[in-house]
Structure formats: structure tokens, C-alpha cells
Amino acid sequence: MAGKLNLDPEVVAKARRLAERAGGPVVELARSHTTVSVERAVLRLAGVHGADSDGIPWVNRLVDAVRADVGLGHGVSLPVFHAMRTTGVDDITVLAQKAAAGAVRFGVPEGKAEATAARRAAKRATGDGLKLVDRRRAERDRLIKRYGDPRQRPWIYLIVATGDIYEDIPQAQAAARAGADIIAVIRSTGQSLLDYVPEGATREGFAGTYATQENFRLMRAALDETSKELGRYVRLTNYASGLCMPEMAAMAGLERLDMMLNDSMYGILFRDINPIRTFVDQRFSRQVHARAGIIINTGEDNYLTTADAVEAAHTVTVSQLLNEFFAHEAGLADWQLGLGHAFEINPEVPESFRLELAHALLARELFPAAPLKWMPPTKHMTGDVFRGNLLDGFFNLVGALTGQGILLVGMMTEAVVTPWLSDRDIALQNVRYVLTGAGNLHEDFVPAPGGFIQQRANQVLSEAVDLLDRIADDTLLNAIADGTFGIMKRPADRGKGLDGVAKHEEDYYNPVTEALEA
Amino acid sequence: MTIIRPYGDTTGDGMVQLSFTLPVAHDKRAEGAALQLAGKMGMDPAMLVHAKQMGDGFTFFVVYGKVNHLVDTDKVVVVERDFPLLSAKEVNAVIKRRLRRRLNVVGACIGTDAHTVGIDAILNLKGIAGEKGLEYYRELAVTNMGAQVSVPELVETARAQKADAVLVSQVVTQRDAHLQNTRAMSAAFREALPEGKRPLLIVGGPRFDELMAGELGVDRIFGRGTTPREVASYLVHALTGSAAR
Ligand code: B12
Numbered sequence: 001m002a003g004k005l006n007l008d009p010e011v012v013a014k015a016r017r018l019a020e021r022a023g024g025p026v027v028e029l030a031r032s033h034t035t036v037s038v039e040r041a042v043l044r045l046a047g048v049h050g051a052d053s054d055g056i057p058w059v060n061r062l063v064d065a066v067r068a069d070v071g072l073g074h075g076v077s078l079p080v081f082h083a084m085r086t087t088g089v090d091d092i093t094v095l096a097q098k099a100a101a102g103a104v105r106f107g108v109p110e111g112k113a114e115a116t117a118a119r120r121a122a123k124r125a126t127g128d129g130l131k132l133v134d135r136r137r138a139e140r141d142r143l144i145k146r147y148g149d150p151r152q153r154p155w156i157y158l159i160v161a162t163g164d165i166y167e168d169i170p171q172a173q174a175a176a177r178a179g180a181d182i183i184a185v186i187r188s189t190g191q192s193l194l195d196y197v198p199e200g201a202t203r204e205g206f207a208g209t210y211a212t213q214e215n216f217r218l219m220r221a222a223l224d225e226t227s228k229e230l231g232r233y234v235r236l237t238n239y240a241s242g243l244c245m246p247e248m249a250a251m252a253g254l255e256r257l258d259m260m261l262n263d264s265m266y267g268i269l270f271r272d273i274n275p276i277r278t279f280v281d282q283r284f285s286r287q288v289h290a291r292a293g294i295i296i297n298t299g300e301d302n303y304l305t306t307a308d309a310v311e312a313a314h315t316v317t318v319s320q321l322l323n324e325f326f327a328h329e330a331g332l333a334d335w336q337l338g339l340g341h342a343f344e345i346n347p348e349v350p351e352s353f354r355l356e357l358a359h360a361l362l363a364r365e366l367f368p369a370a371p372l373k374w375m376p377p378t379k380h381m382t383g384d385v386f387r388g389n390l391l392d393g394f395f396n397l398v399g400a401l402t403g404q405g406i407l408l409v410g411m412m413t414e415a416v417v418t419p420w421l422s423d424r425d426i427a428l429q430n431v432r433y434v435l436t437g438a439g440n441l442h443e444d445f446v447p448a449p450g451g452f453i454q455q456r457a458n459q460v461l462s463e464a465v466d467l468l469d470r471i472a473d474d475t476l477l478n479a480i481a482d483g484t485f486g487i488m489k490r491p492a493d494r495g496k497g498l499d500g501v502a503k504h505e506e507d508y509y510n511p512v513t514e515a516l517e518a
Numbered sequence: 519m520t521i522i523r524p525y526g527d528t529t530g531d532g533m534v535q536l537s538f539t540l541p542v543a544h545d546k547r548a549e550g551a552a553l554q555l556a557g558k559m560g561m562d563p564a565m566l567v568h569a570k571q572m573g574d575g576f577t578f579f580v581v582y583g584k585v586n587h588l589v590d591t592d593k594v595v596v597v598e599r600d601f602p603l604l605s606a607k608e609v610n611a612v613i614k615r616r617l618r619r620r621l622n623v624v625g626a627c628i629g630t631d632a633h634t635v636g637i638d639a640i641l642n643l644k645g646i647a648g649e650k651g652l653e654y655y656r657e658l659a660v661t662n663m664g665a666q667v668s669v670p671e672l673v674e675t676a677r678a679q680k681a682d683a684v685l686v687s688q689v690v691t692q693r694d695a696h697l698q699n700t701r702a703m704s705a706a707f708r709e710a711l712p713e714g715k716r717p718l719l720i721v722g723g724p725r726f727d728e729l730m731a732g733e734l735g736v737d738r739i740f741g742r743g744t745t746p747r748e749v750a751s752y753l754v755h756a757l758t759g760s761a762a763r
Binding site for chain 1: 539572573574630634638693
């Protein structure tokens with residue numbers, strides 16, 4: 001897209017350089033630490049499956065057992081595959097069961113030959129998992145070729161959230177038939193804080209449905225049927241967030257999910273998860289997404305629910321630049337970056353629509369090759385559903401005018417309930433009307449040179465550069481501790497899940513990271 | 519006047535609008551079914567003005583019509599503000615005079631609910647709708663525990679801070695999560711502390727029914743659009759024995 005905002009390429013380049021400087025130390029932290037969830041994800045890829053009679057997955061039991069014997073700093077791969085050899089157990093899930101019963105002692109292989117053998121076995125087992133991920137990716141490519149991509153941009157993204165996977169499925173299929181290109185199954189309240197992934201098909205979530213591998217599989221299979229029926233590949237989204245981010249990523253790769261929410265700071269800010277835990281988990285999960293060909297969705301929209309969308313507009317830009325840096329570093333390509341931003345300016349503010357246009361266009365021009373995820377008004381939605389429907393129409397119009405890649409459909413009942421069937425239908429009607437009516441209006445939409453929109457976009461960018469400058473000097477962890485993002489203060493030594501983090505020992509080994517970085 | 523009816527464009531016309539979905543495909547019978555429902559709800563005559571099928575087996579309806587019900591405004595039951603609305607200055611003065619110490623307030627959003635904007639609006643300096651939050655009040659000592667706080671943690675903190683009042687927020691209401699959490703909270707306080715030592719228990723959130731306080735075992739419920747000043751005034755009223763002057 002030719003520049004419509006007259007952004008100074010030097011300033012844009014500077015912003016990226018600063019994001020790299022600000023993010024660099026965090027990447028170093030991620031490279032030198034592991035977490036219980038990273039190790040569990042490795043075990044999932046190595047083939048450990050199922051859960052004990054209390055519903056605690058065998059990956060948890062196995063990681064806990066290894067940790068109790070030798071700590072986490074070596075990684076679990078060497079101790080586990082060494083134990084497979086010494087005990088002669090050749091099914092890794094069986095080993096996990098024996099370990100849970102206290103029947104296996106773990107140690108780090110001492111001799112060089114033993115270590116090499118363990119390493120080789122670990123590599124082989126996880127390699128099989130990665131091969132499956134590769135197969136799923138090829139399968140997706142094939143299905144897209146067969147059924148086709150959505151005919152229009154933006155792609156239409158819709159949420160289902162009944163709490164019951166068997167209720168979600170018909171709702172998702174109905175939504176796809178009514179025009180949704182992407183179905184997101186939102187997770188149950190509280191899942192983020194579970195340090196394990198529940199097992200099996202589930203029917204009892206609160207304001208969302210538990211993310212389990214079986215639920216992933218069931219929904220993907222149902223949407224495959226619908227894709228066939230509609231002659232259009234319907235994508236499926238879930239969340240790599242919370243304490244099990246890496247495992248969610250592995251499961252998503254294994255079950256051919258197409259997009260995953262994966263934000264560098266969401267868990268820290270909005271679930272009070274420890275910052276270091278999050279950054280370590282995030283890097284690994286993004287590496288897995290890169291391999292799986294999954295498009296990530298970042299969560300900048302959320303900051304604007306706790307901070308003011310005008311005052312804090314530049315924090316969105318800063319976060320997008322950081323998310324982009326972390327994503328590239330983890331191996332994701334531009335087409336995989338659904339960077340988030342949102343229509344959250346108080347509608348009472350004069351020129352609010354013009355400001356929204358400026359912000360949305362800024363994101364578009366800063367990240368020309370990224371799909372961008374355009375998020376609807378939520379905070380200023382009220383019980384006045386009629387006004388809400390109008391706001392959503394304006395939101396859709398900004399999406400059409402600024403060439404957004406993914407449009408999350410806003411609901412007029414946002415402030416009232418998780419969406420009803422009819423809410424979704426009305427919302428889709430709204431989207432269809434605006435996208436069809438506006439057509440290629442973005443071609444004609446060229447802000448006046450030096451006018452309000454150009455000025456505002458440039459102002460936000462320059463505020464973003466200033467903030468990045470400060471963060472680069474003071475460190476990102478301090479900025480997060482100070483409440484820079486979403487006015488949430490999250491110190492690096494606090495928050496949930498820190499006890500699940502360990503610094504790498506000299507001999508740390510992770511066959512998955514090794515393969516993904518090769 | 520105490521007897522009223524809905525107003526469309528003429529006094530006494532009783533006109534209302536209603537929308538709903540029935541789990542049937544759209545055809546003549548479906549429209550008849552929608553009208554039957556409207557009739558049973560007291561709309562007579564009912565006019566079906568819109569029907570649209572959604573997916574295979576659902577139809578959305580909009581119905582306009584006249585209701586024959588009368589509303590007696592004298593018989594309306596609501597929780598009315600039964601305490602004077604004070605300024606921050608007055609609140610501080612009353613606490614100082616009656617309590618001779620700062621009044622301790624502990625706030626949290628409990629359970630797995632991570633919505634902090636509501637409780638922050640009440641507690642944080644920044645406040646809401648142009649009103650400063652309780653932290654601004656010199657004579658209130660506020661501990662804001664944030665979100666995702668477990669009931670035992672809350673009870674422990676309330677005890678440690680010698681809380682005079684505990685303020686709890688609940689925003690997620692699906693499957694009655696807010697009611698369950700509130701009941702668990704009030705029961706825990708009852709168990710942990712003897713009557714008389716128990717802090718004043720207040721819950722708030724956009725979807726509470728303010729009339730349910732007794733049933734939920736709390737002293738007061740605040741709903742949508744609550745402002746910090748209302749809460750501060752209530753605290754003073756309930757804890758220092760009523761009126762300001
Ligand atoms: C902002 C927001 C978020 C932010 C929260 C950020 C944060 N740190 O708070 C984020 C993005 C994190 C979020 C997440 C989720 N959200 Co949300 N979120 C909202 C949103 C858009 C606005 C809420 C808000 O901030 N309102 C503004 C405040 C000021 O209003 P308030 O809370 O009503 O508070 C006032 C009064 O109620 C009262 N009050 C409130 N508490 C208290 C306490 C006391 C003591 C007193 C006296 C008064 C009082 O005073 C306040 C000031 O007037 C609403 C939709 C909407 N427009 O309402 C959805 C909404 C609340 N979220 C919802 C859901 C489902 C979720 C998720 C569960 C989704 C998911 N499955 O992941 C997650 C939550 C996960 C979790 N563990 O809780 C649903 C709840 C549905 C329901 N009825 O159960 C809503 C209604 C959206 C929807 N339609 O689906 N959300």
C-alpha cells in the first residue's frame with residue numbers, strides 16, 4: 001500500500017531499532033531459562049498423552065517427578081530418555097505412569113555415550129511429534145487449496161463461548177454458514193491460571209469452553225465438514241495464553257488449529273502471571289507456531305480497556321512493535337502476525353471516529369505485510385444495544401477503509417451477555433452490509449496531506465518512539481512493573497507461576513528448541 | 519399518578535417492542551408461534567414486524583404490540599439510597615469525629631474473575647465519572663488486592679488489616695458465578711469471625727440484583743454505574759451509626 005500517512009521512514013526504522021533494543025534482554029532471559037510448561041510441551045510432542053484418575057495429565061506427573069529428583073535446569077529430555085533406556089520401558093506414557101507411582105528414579109546421564117544416546121532418543125521421539133505438526137500444516141495448505149480462502153478481506157472472525165463443546169460445535173457451524181471465516185473458541189474463565197491442561201471433551205466452562213486437545217480435535221473436524229459444505233476453508237482459533245502457553249501451542253500444531261491468540265504481555269497484565277514465566281513460555285510457543293504455520297493474534301486491544309484509548313494510543317504501537325520483534329525472533333513470518341488494535345475511543349469524544357481512522361491506518365502502514373487484527377468496541381458498549389449496533393457499524397467501516405486483515409465481529413450485546421445466536425446474526429448482517437456497501441472505498445480514502453489524520457498518526461508514532469526510547473534505557477521489565485501498559489503494575493519478581501521457572505544448567509537440553517532453531 | 523402503562527406515541531397506548539428467537543425454521547407456523555408467545559406475554563394485539571431464519575432451525579422475531587398490564591408505581595420495590603450522600607470532606611470529618619481512627623477498607627475481585635476496572639473505579643485515586651476513588655479520602659485506609667483473589671486470601675487480609683469493610687467485585691455472571699462466589703465469601707467470613715467482629719460485607723458489579731443482599735449474606739449490593747462517593751457515604755452511614763450531622 002502506498003503511504004497515506006506520510007510517515008517518515010527514518011522514524012519508522014528508529015522505532016524498530018528501539019523495539020529490538022528493548023526486547024533484546026528479554027529474549028536473552030527466554031533463551032537461558034525453561035519452565036515446567038515448556039518441558040511439558042516437549043513431552044507432549046514426544047508422545048506423552050492422557051491423564052491420571054484425578055485428571056492430572058501424565059506430562060505434569062512426569063515433569064514433577066523429574067524435577068523432584070534432578071531439578072528442572074537440565075531440561076526433562078535427558079533424564080527422561082536416559083530413564084527409558086535404563087529401565088527398559090519403551091512407551092513414554094508408561095514411564096510417566098511408573099514415575100508417578102514412584103517407581104523410577106531420574107538422573108542426568110553421566111557418561112558421554114549415555115548422554116548422546118539419551119539425546120538421540122529424545123530427538124527421535126520429539127521429531128515424530130514435529131513431523132505430525134508438519135503433516136498438519138501440509139494438510140491445511142491442501143485444504144485451503146481445495147476449498148479456498150475467504151473471498152473478501154478482512155476475514156470475518158467470530159467468537160463462540162457456551163462452555164460446552166457440544167453446544168459450541170453447532171453454533172460455530174451456524175456462524176460459518178452465516179459468513180464467519182474464522183471461529184474462535186474462547187476459553188473458560190480461570191483456565192489461564194491452571195498449571196495443567198484439562199483432558200478430554202468438556203461441557204462445563206464458565207463464560208468460555210476449556211481448551212483441551214480433544215476439544216480442539218472435535219471442533220476442527222466439525223469445521224472441516226463445514227468447510228467442505230461451504231467451499232471455503234473455515235479457520236479455527238484458540239488461545240496460547242496463561243500458564244500453559246507452550247503446551248497450547250503444541251496441541252494447536254498437532255490438531256491443525258489455524259490461529260492462536262499469543263500476546264507477549266497479556267498474561268502478565270491481565271492474569272497477573274509472572275513476567276519471566278510469560279516471556280520464556282511465549283518464545284517457545286511462538287517457535288512452535290512458526291513451525292505449524294499458525295497465525296498469531298496479539299492482544300493490544302486489551303490495554304485500551306483499562307487505559308484510555310486516546311491517551312494510551314502510543315502504548316498500542318509500542319506493544320505492536322515489541323510483539324513484532326519477539327515474533328520475528330521466534331521465527332514467525334510477517335504473514336503470521338495478526339497484530340491487534342481496537343476501536344475503543346470513548347464515543348463521546350469529539351472527532352472520535354477520525355481518531356480511530358488515524359490509529360487504524362497507522363497500524364496498517366507500520367505493518368504493511370501483517371494481517372492485523374481489528375478489534376471491536378467493548379469498553380464503551382453499554383446496555384443500549386441499539387447504540388451498540390451503530391458503534392459496531394462505524395467500527396466495521398474503519399475496518400473497510402483501512403484495509404484490515406482480520407475483523408473480530410463486534411456484538412451489540414457486548415456489555416450484557418456472551419453472545420446469543422441472534423446477536424451473532426445481527427452482527428454479521430452489520431458486517432456484511434458495511435463491507436459490501438463500502439466495497440473498495442479504501443482506494444478513495446486518502447487523508448488530506450498535513451490534515452488531522454496524518455497529524456494524529458504521526459503524533460502517536462512519535463510518542464511511541466519516545467516511550468520505546470525510555471523503555472530501551474530502563475528495561476522492558478521495569479516498564480511493565482511501572483504500569484506502562486494498561487496501567488497494570490506487574491513487577492518481575494511477582495505474579496503467578498514464577499516457581500515453575502528454572503535457569504538453564506550448563507547441560508540443558510531441549511530437542512524441540514534445537515530442531516526449531518536449526 | 520400511580521397507574522401507568524407503556525408509551526409508544528400516545529398516552530396510554532401501551533405499546534412495547536420485543537425480540538426473541540424460537541428454535542424452529544421460518545414459515546407461517548413459526549410466525550404463528552411467535553405471535554402465540556407474544557399473546558401469552560400479554561401483548562394484544564401483537565404485530566409481527568420481522569422474522570428472519572438463522573441457520574437451519576432458528577428464527578429471530580421482532581414483535582410490536584399493546585400490553586394490557588398496568589404498572590402501579592406505588593408498589594415498586596427497589597433499594598433506595600437510605601443514607602445521605604456526603605462530600606469527601608464530610609465523610610472524612612464524620613470518621614474522624616465518630617471513629618477517631620482511619621476506617622479500614624479491603625477490596626478485591628474474587629474467584630477467577632479478572633475484571634478490575636470496576637473495583638478500581640471505586641477504590642483507586644483516579645475514580646470514575648469525575649469522582650475520586652476511596653483512596654482519595656484521607657480517613658479511609660484502602661487495601662486493594664486486585665483480581666483473582668481467593669476467598670481464604672481475602673479473609674486473611676481482612677483479618678490482618680482489621681478491616682471495617684470488605685468490598686468485593688464480581689463481573690462474570692455466566693452460570694451464576696457471581697452468586698456462588700458471593701455466597702462462598704460471606705459464608706467464609708461468618709465461619710472465620712464471630713458476629714460483631716465481622717466486617718461490613720459489600721459486593722458490587724453490573725449484573726447484581728440489589729435486592730438480593732440478605733439472600734447472599736452480605737450487607738449491601740451496589741450495581742452498575744455506582745460512584746465512589748455513594749460507597750463512601752454508605753460506609754460512614756453503616757459503620758459510624760448513621761447521619762452526618
Ligand atoms: C474490560 C473487559 C475485560 C478486560 C478486563 C481488564 C481488567 N483488568 O479489568 C479483559 C480483556 C481482561 C477481559 C477479559 C474477560 N472478559 Co471481559 N469484559 C470487559 C468489558 C469490555 C468492560 C468491563 C469494564 O471494565 N466495565 C467498566 C467498569 C467501570 O464497570 P463495572 O465493572 O460494571 O463496574 C461498575 C459497577 O458495576 C460497580 N462495581 C463493580 N464492582 C464493584 C465492587 C464494589 C465493591 C462496588 C461498591 C461497586 C462495584 O461500580 C463500578 C463503577 O461504576 C465487559 C463488557 C462491557 N462493556 O461491560 C466485558 C465482559 C465483562 N467480559 C466478559 C468475559 C466473558 C470475559 C472473559 C471471561 C472472556 C474469556 N472467556 O476469556 C475474560 C475474563 C477472564 C477472567 N478471568 O475474568 C463478559 C462477561 C459475561 C458475563 N455476564 O458473565 C463481558 C460482559 C463481555 C461479554 N459480553 O462477553 N474483559
